Amino acid sequence: MKFIEYPDRELMMIDLADRLSSELKNALLTHERATFCVPGGTTPGPAFDSLSASKIDWSRVTVLLGDERWVPEDHPRSNTRLVRKRLLVNQAASAQLQSLHTDAATPEEALEELGDEVRKVLPINVLLLGMGGDMHTASIFPGADRLDEALADTAPPVMALRAEAAAEPRMTLTAPVLQGALSTHILITGPEKRAALERARSLSPREAPVKIVLNDATVHWAE
Numbered sequence: 746m747k748f749i750e751y752p753d754r755e756l757m758m759i760d761l762a763d764r765l766s767s768e769l770k771n772a773l774l775t776h777e778r779a780t781f782c783v784p785g786g787t788t789p790g791p792a793f794d795s796l797s798a799s800k801i802d803w804s805r806v807t808v809l810l811g812d813e814r815w816v817p818e819d820h821p822r823s824n825t826r827l828v829r830k831r832l833l834v835n836q837a838a839s840a841q842l843q844s845l846h847t848d849a850a851t852p853e854e855a856l857e858e859l860g861d862e863v864r865k866v867l868p869i870n871v872l873l874l875g876m877g878g879d880m881h882t883a884s885i886f887p888g889a890d891r892l893d894e895a896l897a898d899t900a901p902p903v904m905a906l907r908a909e910a911a912a913e914p915r916m917t918l919t920a921p922v923l924q925g926a927l928s929t930h931i932l933i934t935g936p937e938k939r940a941a942l943e944r945a946r947s948l949s950p951r952e953a954p955v956k957i958v959l960n961d962a963t964v965h966w967a968e
């Protein structure tokens with residue numbers, strides 16, 4: 746794991762956006778298309794703002810969500826909504842979005858459709874993840890109902906998970922897909938998440954799901 750500590754959040758978001766943008770450009774030098782997987786939640790918005798101004802051939806980029814809360818796409822907690830509003834604008838408006846949401850009433854009903862769609866855009870070239878204070882990443886929560894299946898090497902690419910700590914049912918990419926990413930970044934802020942990340946290093950993936958990607962990840966942190 747590589748850990749980068751920044752003097753403040755603003756600088757971190759700009760620097761992170763620069764790094765992600767260079768990695769995407771590099772991927773597009775040798776591939777017709779690139780898949781850029783992004784988190785939802787409250788942290789990445791400013792990095793998305795910065796990235797959306799970046800001059801990449803976005804028409805050759807697929808933006809894939811790492812997870813989704815099962816709420817309508819105009820709901821304030823929808824990750825799809827966040828990405829549409831903050832990332833897929835300006836220069837990045839021509840990127841193709843692969844969300845992890847459909848109009849189905851439950852995530853279970855959408856599994857087959859989303860699984861087929863996600864398979865087509867793998868592997869992930871550039872992966873950006875967040876982490877919760879409970880050490881979940883994407884929507885792989887400690888204590889989730891189907892945690893062991895989501896962590897298994899044989900897991901399907903997407904799974905529907907429910908967890909007490911999650912306010913609503915989730916759709917998430919699973920361990921093998923996240924571990925298959927060619928480049929992995931984790932974006933966290935504040936002292937609590939820094940301490941949680943340190944703790945995760947000595948725990949098992951069942952206790953600290955973020956552990957599945959830690960070895961190969963670059964972690965970006967600011968107070």
Ligand SMILES: O=C(O)[C@H](O)[C@@H](O)[C@H](O)[C@H](O)COP(=O)(O)O
Pocket residue numbers: 784785786787788789811812813814824874875876877881882883884
């Ligand atoms: O939809 C989600 O909840 C996420 O994608 C999730 O994995 C997120 O990255 C962490 O929960 C951190 O969330 P915050 O950035 O809001 O702390």
